[in-house]
Every structure is written in C-alpha cells, then in structure tokens.
Amino acid sequence: MEILLSNIGKKFRTEWIFRGIDYHFKESKSYAITGHNGSGKSTLLRVITGMMPANEGKVIFQNQGIELGNDETYKRISFAAPYLELIEEFTLQEILDFHINFKPLIDGVKKDDFFELVYLTREKTKQLKQFSSGMKQRLKLGLSFFTESDVIFLDEPTTNLDETGIQWYIDQVSKLKKSKLVIISSNDKREYQFCDEILDVTAFK
Numbered sequence: 750m751e752i753l754l755s756n757i758g759k760k761f762r763t764e765w766i767f768r769g770i771d772y773h774f775k776e777s778k779s780y781a782i783t784g785h786n787g788s789g790k791s792t793l794l795r796v797i798t799g800m801m802p803a804n805e806g807k808v809i810f811q812n813q814g815i816e817l818g819n820d821e822t823y824k825r826i827s828f829a830a831p832y833l834e835l836i837e838e839f840t841l842q843e844i845l846d847f848h849i850n851f852k853p854l855i856d857g858v859k860k861d862d863f864f865e866l867v868y869l870t871r872e873k874t875k876q877l878k879q880f881s882s883g884m885k886q887r888l889k890l891g892l893s894f895f896t897e898s899d900v901i902f903l904d905e906p907t908t909n910l911d912e913t914g915i916q917w918y919i920d921q922v923s924k925l926k927k928s929k930l931v932i933i934s935s936n937d938k939r940e941y942q943f944c945d946e947i948l949d950v951t952a953f954k
C-alpha cells in the first residue's frame with residue numbers, strides 16, 4: 750500500500766496551514782511528519798486519513814498501482830491519536846470485541862495475547878472510564894499495532910506514556926515498520942528517530 754499526495758493544501762478560514770504538498774509515502778517505509786507546535790502536523794494527518802477534507806489537491810491510496818476507494822482504504826488503515834475518543838462505558842474486553850468486528854487481530858495474536866501485549870491483563874473487566882490516561886494511550890496504540898492494517902498513522906504516540914511505555918512503543922513500532930507503512934506526526938525525536946524519511950510540514954507554508 751502506498752499513498753500519494755498531489756498538491757495538497759488546507760486552510761482554516763483564510764489562513765493556509767500548508768499548501769502545495771506533493772509527496773509519495775512508499776510501501777513498508779516509515780515516515781515522520783515534523784514541525785513546531787501549530788505548524789499543521791495533526792491537520793495533515795487528518796487530511797491524509799480522510800478525517801478532514803483538503804481545500805486543494807488529492808490524496809490517493811493505491812495498492813500495486815491500483816487506486817483504492819474510500820471503503821477499501823478504511824479497512825486497511827489504523828489510526829491512534831490522543832484526541833480520538835474511546836467508548837468509555839465499555840470494558841477493555843468489550844472494546845476489543847467491538848474493534849475486532851471491524852479489524853481482526855493480526856495472525857498469531859489471540860484475545861488473551863492482546864491483553865498481555867498492552868500490559869492490561871488485570872484490567873479486562875474494567876470500564877475504560879476507570880483507566881488512567883497512559884493506560885488508554887497504550888490501548889489505542891495496541892489496537893492499531895495488533896489488528897490488521899497495511900498503514901498505521903500515529904499522532905503524538907507517546908503522549909501520557911511513562912518511560913516503560915515509551916520503550917514498549919519504540920520496540921513495537923521498530924518491529925512493525927518492517928512490514929507496514931508507518932506515518933508518525935510528532936515533534937519528539939524519540940517517537941520517530943527510527944523513521945526512514947522526514948516530511949517537515951513547515952516547508953509548505
């Protein structure tokens with residue numbers, strides 16, 4: 750799976766956040782979208798994933814040269830971000846069951862393995878509203894790491910994680926990046942230092 754950005758521009762009211770972005774995200778490579786606070790990293794991620802429309806240009810997802818429609822694209826991408834809400838009334842077990850209706854767990858990972866992989870075995874029957882912010886973030890990352898997708902989008906992935914959580918994140922992404930396209934929006938080097946390429950959004954003001 751690869752993604753082509755063709756002349757992408759986004760503005761809020763009259764202010765252009767970025768403009769004229771042409772870029773090619775290639776299969777099984779990893780990319781960091783960088784830039785200072787407010788430069789437009791999250792906005793670009795939202796535009797690429799289709800959560801927000803661009804004002805100019807086109808985002809094309811393609812597989813072996815064939816353009817994918819929106820329905821197909823959504824099945825193949827995962828997205829974890831601090832601002833994406835979880836259903837807080839669900840227990841951990843319920844949210845996993847809900848999620849795997851749409852995106853099955855990756856080969857070799859069973860439900861119980863998932864709880865272990867995200868270090869939440871004792872929280873299976875706990876409602877998410879009782880989770881700490883770091884536990885929620887680990888769960889969001891886990892849902893994107895361990896369910897089927899070809900592309901993983903991560904926005905500020907280590908938000909609310911402690912040192913152990915950050916190391917866990919680095920270990921997991923380092924493994925995943927060998928087989929998936931990974932795109933990380935961040936201004937924290939530790940979150941993206943292993944990436945193959947950097948797209949600096951400030952270059953497109």
Ligand SMILES: Nc1ncnc2c1ncn2[C@@H]1O[C@H](COP(=O)(O)OP(=O)(O)OP(=O)(O)O)[C@@H](O)[C@H]1O
Nearest residue numbers: 761762766784785786787788789790791792793936
């Ligand atoms: N929904 C919105 N409506 C209006 N302006 C917005 C909206 N979302 C973002 N902006 C503005 O767009 C600019 C880019 O915001 P964005 O959140 O993409 O930056 P960022 O690089 O991700 O920042 P940070 O590093 O602080 O997370 C900012 O000036 C922000 O105020």
